[in-house]
């Protein structure tokens with residue numbers, strides 16, 4: 412069964428998944444890169460940027476998990492780029508250059524229609540305007556039996572969490588304070604929604620926490 416998985420999603424210790432005021436110079440929002448300082452030194456990041464070097468180790472192993480076994484991705488429109496409102500033209504093609512690191516169909520949630528965009532290396536951005544269930548159904552169909560990775564950003568993950576549609580989440584918890592920005596879990600009762608922490612691994616620059624949606628047939632009523 413195809414799972415919907417969040418992998419390698421970084422949050423600060425005060426719970427933010429992006430800094431405030433995203434724009435062209437600040438793809439992750441102001442101070443947002445501090446969230447990714449566990450990922451930037453890894454071999455996985457190096458490989459994504461055509462570099463042969465990069466650190467091995469636990470953070471790298473955790474990053475590798477994010478690229479194994481996925482047949483499609485789902486992104487929110489702000490993760491795709493800083494353009495807001497109706498698309499002025501088709502010139503914005505994502506942050507990642509001509510060959511984005513996805514190599515699969517990528518379903519971008521937006522209220523503003525746009526034709527699909529084929530990129531080098533097998534990535535095709537398809538813009539979905541009819542909501543999270545439609546995006547998931549299309550991604551599952553495209554994934555060919557492999558899992559679907561929910562890349563983010565924050566608002567998109569929050570919607571899928573509230574709908575109880577995410578099977579597994581891997582959060583990379585960074586020991587930094589952002590103070591403001593996009594909060595990942597505020598106001599969402601994950602326990603009530605049936606999630607539990609199943610594993611935690613100390614990496615070099617982040618603590619990796621794995622959450623899973625409990626199988627409803629195994630829910631212990633004393634814990635709900």
Ligand SMILES: NC(=O)c1ccc[n+]([C@@H]2O[C@H](COP(=O)([O-])OP(=O)(O)OC[C@H]3O[C@@H](n4cnc5c(N)ncnc54)[C@H](OP(=O)(O)O)[C@@H]3O)[C@@H](O)[C@H]2O)c1
Nearest residue numbers: 420421429438439487488489490521522563564565566567
């Ligand atoms: N911490 C990490 O590991 C990590 C990973 C990925 C991204 N990020 C960061 O997260 C930030 C982006 O997150 P975000 O919360 O600002 O935005 P987001 O989730 O990427 O995108 C939100 C936008 O997507 C569209 N959208 C979402 N749900 C929709 C729906 N059901 N129907 C139609 N359109 C829908 C809407 O755009 P329109 O209405 O404008 O079309 C909405 O404003 C960026 O700074 C990014 O770099 C962080």
